[in-house]
Amino acid sequence: MERQVQQELSKVDDAVPFRASAYHRHHTWAKTYHSFPELYIQPHTTDEVRKIVNLARRFRRRLVIVGCGHSPSDLTCTSSWMVNLDHYNKILTLDKESKKVLMQAGIRLHDLIAQLSQHGMAMPNLGSIDNQSIAGAFATATHGSSTRHGILSQSVLSLKLMLANGHEVACSSEENQDLFRAALVSLGALGIITEVTFQAIPAFRLQWSQSLHPLSQIVAEWEKGLWTRTEFTRIWWLPYKKKAILWRGDKTDEEIRPPPSNWWTGTLGFHAYHILLYLSTWFPKILPWLEEFVLNVQYGFTQDGAQRSAVQEGQTALLMNCLYSQFVNEWAIPLEKGPEALTRLSAWFHGDDKAAGIPYDRDGIYVHAPIEVRVTDTSTNTGPRPYLDNTVPNGPTLYLNATLYRPYNTDPPCHRRYYEAFEWLMKEMGGRPHWAKNFRSVTKLELSTMYPQMEDWLRVRSEADPEGLFVGDWHRRHLLLDDEREASLKFEERVAKTESAQAGGVNWFGQLPANFPPPSPQ
Numbered sequence: 001m002e003r004q005v006q007q008e009l010s011k012v013d014d015a016v017p018f019r020a021s022a023y024h025r026h027h028t029w030a031k032t033y034h035s036f037p038e039l040y041i042q043p044h045t046t047d048e049v050r051k052i053v054n055l056a057r058r059f060r061r062r063l064v065i066v067g068c069g070h071s072p073s074d075l076t077c078t079s080s081w082m083v084n085l086d087h088y089n090k091i092l093t094l095d096k097e098s099k100k101v102l103m104q105a106g107i108r109l110h111d112l113i114a115q116l117s118q119h120g121m122a123m124p125n126l127g128s129i130d131n132q133s134i135a136g137a138f139a140t141a142t143h144g145s146s147t148r149h150g151i152l153s154q155s156v157l158s159l160k161l162m163l164a165n166g167h168e169v170a171c172s173s174e175e176n177q178d179l180f181r182a183a184l185v186s187l188g189a190l191g192i193i194t195e196v197t198f199q200a201i202p203a204f205r206l207q208w209s210q211s212l213h214p215l216s217q218i219v220a221e222w223e224k225g226l227w228t229r230t231e232f233t234r235i236w237w238l239p240y241k242k243k244a245i246l247w248r249g250d251k252t253d254e255e256i257r258p259p260p261s262n263w264w265t266g267t268l269g270f271h272a273y274h275i276l277l278y279l280s281t282w283f284p285k286i287l288p289w290l291e292e293f294v295l296n297v298q299y300g301f302t303q304d305g306a307q308r309s310a311v312q313e314g315q316t317a318l319l320m321n322c323l324y325s326q327f328v329n330e331w332a333i334p335l336e337k338g339p340e341a342l343t344r345l346s347a348w349f350h351g352d353d354k355a356a357g358i359p360y361d362r363d364g365i366y367v368h369a370p371i372e373v374r375v376t377d378t379s380t381n382t383g384p385r386p387y388l389d390n391t392v393p394n395g396p397t398l399y400l401n402a403t404l405y406r407p408y409n410t411d412p413p414c415h416r417r418y419y420e421a422f423e424w425l426m427k428e429m430g431g432r433p434h435w436a437k438n439f440r441s442v443t444k445l446e447l448s449t450m451y452p453q454m455e456d457w458l459r460v461r462s463e464a465d466p467e468g469l470f471v472g473d474w475h476r477r478h479l480l481l482d483d484e485r486e487a488s489l490k491f492e493e494r495v496a497k498t499e500s501a502q503a504g505g506v507n508w509f510g511q512l513p514a515n516f517p518p519p520s521p522q
Contacts, residue, residue, distance in 0.1 A: 005038075005059055005061075008059065009055070009059075012055065016045075016047045016048055016051045017044070017048055018041070018048070018051060018052070018055065019041060019042050019043060019044065019048065019087075020039040020040065020041045020081075021039070021040050021041075022038065022039060022040075024036070024037055024039075024040035024082065026040070026066065026069065026076070026077070026078075026082060027069065027505070028069045028070070028071060028072050028073075028076070028505075029068055029069050029070045029072070029131070029325075030072040030325040030326055030327070030328075030406060030505075031325050031406075031409050031501075031503070031504060031505045032072040032073075032325070032327065032406070032438075032505045032506065033072075033073070033074045033077050033505055033506050033508050034077075034501050034505055034506065034507050034508065035074075035076075035077035035078055035079060035507070035508040035509070035510070036079060036507075036509070037064070037078050037079060037080060037081060037082035038061070038079060038080055038081060038512070039061075039081045039082070040082050040084065041081060041082065041083050041084070042083075042084050042085075042086060042087050043083070043085065043087065043088055044087045044088060045088070046162075046168065046194055049083075049088065049162050049192055049194060050162060050166050050168070052081070052083060052192075053162055053163075053164065053166050053191075053192065053469070054166045056081055056469060056491075057164065057165075057166070057467075057469060057491070060490070060491055060513045061080045061081045061491070061512070062078060062080040062081065062468070062469060062470070062471065062472060062491050062492065062493040062510075063080070063081050063082075063083055063192070063469055063470055064076055064077075064078040064080065064081070064082045064083065064188065064470075064472065065082075065083045065084075065085065065135075065136075065188050065192055065193075065470075066082055066083070066084055066136075067084070067085070067086075067106070067108070067131075067132055067133035067135070067136035068108070068131040068132055068133070068136070070129065070131060070132055070136075070436070071140060071436035071437070072326070072327060072328055072437065072438050073436065073437065073438055073474065074473070074474055074495075074506075074508055075187070075188070075436065075472075075474045076188075077472070077473075077474075077495075077508040077510070078472060078493060078510055079493070079496075079508075079509055079510035079511075079512060080493050080510060080512060083192065084106075085104070085105060085106025085133060085135070085192075086106055086108070086133075087106070088104045088105065088106040088194075089103075089104055089106040089107040089108065089111065089133075090103065090104050090107070091103045091104075091107070091112070091115055092104065092195070094119060094121075096119055096120075096121070099121055099199060099200040099201060099202070100157065100197060100198070100199060100200070101116070101121070101197070101198045101199075101200050102195060102196070102197045102198075103134060103195070103196055103197075103198065104194065104195060104196075105133065105134060105135035105192075105193040105194055105195060105196050106133050106134075106135070107133060107134050108130070108131060108132065108133055108134075109123070109126070109129075109130040109131070109132055109133070109134060109137060110130040110131065112134060113126075113130060113315045116200055116203070117203055117313070117315070120202060120203050121200040121201065121202060121203055122200060122201055122202070122203040122204060122314055122315055123152075123155070123198075123200060123201075123315065124149060124155055124199070124200070124201045125143075125144040125146060125149040125150075125152065125155070125318075126144050126152075126315055126318040126319065127142045127143060127144055127152070127318075128318075128319060128320040128322065128372075129319060129320070129322060130315070130319060134196050134198070135193040135196060137152050138151070138152045138153035138156055138184060138185070138196075139183075139184075139185060139186045139187060139188060139193065140185070140187065140434075140435050140436035141153070141185045141386070141388065141389060141390055141391075141434065141435055141436075142436075143374070143376045143391075143399065144232070144318060144374070144376070145232060145233060145234040145374035145375055145376070145399075146231055146232045146233065146375065146376065146377075147227050147228050147233075147375055147376070147377045147396050148231050148377070149376060149377070150376050150377060150378035150380075150381050150391065151376060151378060151386075151389065151391060153184040153185065153386055153389075154378065154381050154383065155198055155199045155200075156184060156196060156197070156198055156199075157172060157173075157197040157198065157199055158170065158171065158172035158173075158175075158180070158196075158197040159171050159172070159180060159183050159184075159193055159195065159196055159197070160193070160194045160195040161179070161183055161190060161191040161192065161193050161194065161464070162191050162192040162194050163190075163191040163464050163465065164191060164464065164465040164466070164467065164469040164470065168194060169191075171183060172197075173383055173384050177384055178456070178460050179460055179464065180384060181384045181385065181386055181387050181456070181457075181460075182386075182387050182388075182456070182457050182460035182461060182464075184384075184386035184389075185386040185387070185388040185389060185435065187388070187435055187475065187479075188470060189461055189465070189470050189471055189475050189479070190460070190461055190464045190465060190470065191464055191465060191470060192470075203313070203314070204251045204313075204314040205251065205252050205253070205254065205256070205311055205312065205313055205314055205317075206232065206249040206250065206251060206252065206311070206312060206313075206314045206317040206318070207249065207250055207251075207252035207254055207309070207310075207311045208232075208247060208248060208249035208250075208309060208310060208311075208312070208317050209247075209248055209249075209307055209308065209309035210245050210246065210247040210248075210299070210307065210308055210309075211245070211246050211305060211306065211307040211308075212243060212244075212245055212246075212295075212299070212301040212303070212304055212305065212306045212307075213243065213244055213245075213246055213304060213305070214242060214243055214244075214304060215237065215242045215243060215244050215342065215346060216242070217304075218235065218244045218246065218342075219339045219342060219343060222338060222339050223336075226246075227335065227375050227396065229248065230248040230249060230250045231249065231250050231251060232247075232248065232249040232250070232318065233246070233247065233248050233249075233375065234247045234372070234373065234374045234375075235247070235372075235373035235374075236369075236370035236371070236372060236373070237342065237369075237370055237371040237372075237373055238291050238295060238369045238370055239291075239345070239346060239349045239367060239369060239371060240287070240288040240291045240292075240349065240369070241291060241292060241295065242346060242350075243295070243304070244373075245299060245301070245370065249317055249318075251314070252311060254311045255311065256311055256312065256313070257309075257310050257311040257312075258310055258312070259308065259309075259310035259312070260300070260308055260310075262297075262300065264297045264298045265298070269297070269298065270323070273294065273298075273323070274323075274324055274407055274408070275407075276290055276293070277290070277324065277368070277405050277407035278407035278408050278410065280366070280407075280412075281407065281410050281411075281412055281413060284364075284366035284412075284413060284414070285366065287366040287367065287368065287369075288366075290369075291369040294369065323405070324405050324406065324407055325405070325406040325407075325409050325504075326403050326404060326405045326406055327403070327404045327406065327411075327412075327415055327419075327438045328401060328402075328403050328434075328437045328438055329401070329402045329403075329404075329419050329422060329423070329433075329437055329438045329439055329440075330372075330399055330400065330401040330402070330433070330434040330437045331399065331400055331422075331423070331426035331429075331431040331432065331433050331434065331439075332390045332391055332392070332397045332398070332399050332431060332432050332433075332434065333392075333397070333398050333399075333400065333426060333429040333430060333431040333432075334392045334395060334396075334397065334398065334429070334430060335375060335392070335395060335396035335397060335398045336395070337398065337429045337430065338373070338398045338400075340429070341398075341400060341425060341426075341429050342373075342400075343355070344356050344357060344358065344425060345358075345400075345422070345425060348360075348362055348421065348425075349362065349367070358421050358424060358425055359424070360417065360420060360421035360424065361417075362421070364414060365414040365417055365418050365421075366414060367402070367404065367414070367418055368403060368404050368405050368412070370403075371400065371401065371402055371403070372399075372400075372401035372403065373398065373399070373400060373401070374398075374399040374401070375396055375397065375398055375399065376391055376396070376397050376399070377391075377395070377396040377397065378391045378392075378393070378397070379392070379393060379394050379395050379396070387451070387453040387454070387456050387457035387460070388435065388451060388453075388454070388457055390432040390433070390434060390435065390451075399434070400426065401434075401437075402418070402419065402422050404418070406504070408504070409503060409504025409505060410504060411504070416440070419438070419439075419440050419441070420440070420441050423439060423440065423441045423442065424441070427442075427446070432450045432451070442478075444477065444478060444479070447478055447479065454479070457479075458479070458480070458481060466489075467489055467490040467491050468489025468490060468491045468492035469491045471489055471491070471492040471493070472492070472493045472510070473493060473494050473495040473510070476492065476494065493510045493511065493512070494510065494511050495508065495509070495510055495511070496509045496510055496511040497509050
């Protein structure tokens with residue numbers, strides 16, 4: 001920390017604590033990026049959050065809000081001040097009759113789920129993990145997999161944000177609606193979300209089954225109830241086997257019946273698979289064999305039609321173990337485009353360039369399984385639509401998630417070329433990338449074209465934070481215009497350099513203000 005900043009901070013002495021520490025090392029969950037914030041701050045109260053904002057403005061320091069860091073991109077990287085809300089995590093009010101819950105924005109989803117369960121309540125929908133904070137989950141357009149549910153922000157009724165001027169502002173469908181629509185997918189660039197009012201539902205159990213099918217059967221049944229027969233549906237596609245595992249779940253009153261387990265689902269299997277994936281970084285031709293090995297050992301499936309089932313609490317059944325560090329590149333496309341996308345990508349994997357129509361050479365490219373296929377539908381939502389909602393507005397949305405593991409934090413050798421080809425196809429399908437993932441070849445101009453209401457989001461962002469107190473290099477690269485309004489923002493942090501990290505991934509260093517000005521009285 002600059003000595004002058006340290007000296008000035010030591011003079012700040014009032015009744016409101018400033019819980020900051022230096023020498024914190026931040027990394028994404030997948031350890032794809034590492035950064036070294038000047039200060040790591042964990043407020044406990046709203047007054048402490050306000051003090052952080054006021055001091056950051058006074059000392060010309062950008063603010064980054066981080067939860068579990070599950071996004072594998074550099075969205076949360078900073079050399080400035082990092083704010084973590086893990087201690088700002090209380091449920092403030094809970095109405096058992098209306099199921100409306102008011103909470104502080106730092107509460108992690110697993111804590112929220114546990115506390116809701118004590119009152120016979122649950123979240124309507126959930127993504128694959130529950131480590132995120134509630135604010136981080138909906139601010140990046142997190143979703144589950146159901147044609148009867150949209151993205152998580154669809155259950156958010158109102159918000160409070162601490163803006164760059166230190167004022168806390170409420171917003172909802174009825175109050176400050178423009179701010180509400182921008183904040184529902186804010187990407188951390190508007191302010192600090194402090195409170196969330198959420199619509200919960202009665203707690204439920206799910207009876208689920210998963211079964212093995214040829215990819216051709218999945219495609220044939222696409223429009224024959226594949227995605228609508230049960231409330232929750234998701235698919236794990238095994239590209240080399242040309243097969244898919246179909247997972248379906250419906251609410252039930254049956255007694256709990258745990259899923260079958262074997263040695264593979266325990267510690268031994270976890271490490272055995274990890275080692276095999278690591279070997280594949282040096283010998284990638286084993287990946288087709290490894291896909292079959294996982295299918296037989298992890299899932300216990302050896303022939304089409306094989307099935308396993310269970311009954312679990314809903315919020316347990318919807319989760320998935322992400323296993324290891326990974327790159328994640330997920331896109332949203334219209335559901336009706338799914339058969340074409342899967343068929344063409346499958347043809348590309350198997351060397352049929354004519355059927356694939358993808359202008360990228362696949363020689364030497366080997367990928368990991370499974371490719372995750374999920375669905376949502378926001379078209380029936382009657383509430384305000386987030387400006388940066390990546391779903392299809394007039395029908396169901398399909399998500400294709402091209403995951404590549406990084407065993408022992410080692411990058412797979414083909415990830416850049418694979419993602420270039422994958423993204424090319426997704427663009428041709430009319431797709432939009434998931435904001436919190438590793439999309440690579442999308443320009444700022446392309447994103448502005450994909451989102452007709454991008455200009456509205458930029459306008460609201462500029463009004464809420466005109467000097468860029470919450471703006472970083474990721475926002476500049478992907479979102480901000482280079483016009484007179486936002487060409488150069490006073491507090492914006494740009495990347496100064498990146499370098500390979502010794503333990504894998506990338507070390508990220510930001511550029512702080514060159515000349516620290518004497519603080520003016522506030």
